[in-house]
Amino acid sequence: MDLHQKLLGVTFRNPTVLASGIWGITAASWRRVAAHGAGAVTTKSLWLKEHKGHPNPTVISTEHWTLNAVGVPDAGVEKAREEIGEYNRDKPVPLIANIIADSVGNYQKTAAAIMKLQPDFLEVNISCPNVEDEFGKPFACSATDAAAVTRAVKEVSGKIPVFIKLSPNVDDIGLIAASCAEAGADGFTVINTVGPGMAIDLRSRMPILANKVGGLSGPAIKPIAVKCIADVYRATEGEKPIIGTGGVLTGEDAIELLLAGASLIGIGTAVAYRGADVFRLVCEEMKTWCDQEGVKKLSELIGGMHRELAKHSKK
Ligand SMILES: Cc1cc2nc3c(=O)[nH]c(=O)nc-3n(C[C@H](O)[C@H](O)[C@H](O)COP(=O)(O)O)c2cc1C
Numbered sequence: 001m002d003l004h005q006k007l008l009g010v011t012f013r014n015p016t017v018l019a020s021g022i023w024g025i026t027a028a029s030w031r032r033v034a035a036h037g038a039g040a041v042t043t044k045s046l047w048l049k050e051h052k053g054h055p056n057p058t059v060i061s062t063e064h065w066t067l068n069a070v071g072v073p074d075a076g077v078e079k080a081r082e083e084i085g086e087y088n089r090d091k092p093v094p095l096i097a098n099i100i101a102d103s104v105g106n107y108q109k110t111a112a113a114i115m116k117l118q119p120d121f122l123e124v125n126i127s128c129p130n131v132e133d134e135f136g137k138p139f140a141c142s143a144t145d146a147a148a149v150t151r152a153v154k155e156v157s158g159k160i161p162v163f164i165k166l167s168p169n170v171d172d173i174g175l176i177a178a179s180c181a182e183a184g185a186d187g188f189t190v191i192n193t194v195g196p197g198m199a200i201d202l203r204s205r206m207p208i209l210a211n212k213v214g215g216l217s218g219p220a221i222k223p224i225a226v227k228c229i230a231d232v233y234r235a236t237e238g239e240k241p242i243i244g245t246g247g248v249l250t251g252e253d254a255i256e257l258l259l260a261g262a263s264l265i266g267i268g269t270a271v272a273y274r275g276a277d278v279f280r281l282v283c284e285e286m287k288t289w290c291d292q293e294g295v296k297k298l299s300e301l302i303g304g305m306h307r308e309l310a311k312h313s314k315k
Pocket residue numbers: 019020021022044045059066068070072098125165191192193216217218219221245246247248266267268269270
């Protein structure tokens with residue numbers, strides 16, 4: 001079983017991708033993740049100028065889920081230029097640059113600055129659920145706003161494919177995806193964190209996170225990710241590649257997201273659960289499953305559930 005594939009002109013040795021916000025700050029950390037087997041790496045969300053995150057505590061984990069309100073801290077484009085420049089000198093695997101901003105105009109300015117650094121894909125984070133106090137509802141919650149950001153980024157992104165990172169916290173994610181696709185999105189990352197959610201310390205009777213609420217990730221959100229990926233795949237008729245992200249811990253989880261319609265698999269919280277080796281382990285587990293099932297190519301799996309449903313509906 002060969003896990004490699006080519007997507008929008010970029011070759012990936014396997015479908016695993018380091019998700020945004022997890023270790024993705026420096027060239028050294030991207031290289032380390034690549035050395036542990038990842039097929040690609042995503043930067044943390046990059047702002048035009050320095051942005052301070054939320055005060056501690058920002059993360060709480062159980063074996064089933066993680067709640068985070070890191071608040072998207074970042075040093076700004078100047079620092080990103082140094083780190084991406086250093087990574088590009090001898091790039092082991094493709095780099096996806098994730099950007100964030102507080103207005104349509106600033107998304108465009110940030111995209112224009114980052115695309116000069118020649119990332120393989122641009123990922124546009126319009127869906128962070130834990131900065132609502134600062135910026136209001138994420139752009140991903142409105143089809144019109146999501147399309148406006150997409151259009152503005154596409155105007156300056158040149159040949160670099162633009163992936164819009166969508167939120168599960170909406171009534172109809174398919175509608176939002178269709179609207180972004182019409183505005184020129186080349187692909188989608190599905191999903192950002194769920195919620196926001198809250199956890200309370202029983203003794204103090206206070207919320208555990210200083211921000212009170214945070215985005216939910218990890219194994220508990222996988223069924224939501226699967227449903228959202230299936231909805232986006234259907235709404236875009238399988239024509240836009242999807243980086244399926246949410247709750248992947250094992251190779252079988254990754255295969256489930258492929259069957260729903262993902263072409264690449266983002267892995268975030270599982271890095272804390274299984275260590276950096278999670279990328280190598282997920283690939284080995286995928287290969288074992290494929291060998292047992294006689295699957296020879298990833299394309300047999302991507303969107304496989306939709307083809308199976310179509311066969312059954314004809315019967
Ligand atoms: C601590 C933490 C920080 C994150 N930071 C970002 C970020 O900066 N930008 C972004 O687009 N997503 C961010 N995410 C969301 C992840 O990229 C991913 O979409 C989400 O966690 C679901 O995947 P998972 O269950 O594999 O973690 C963050 C998630 C966590 C847990």
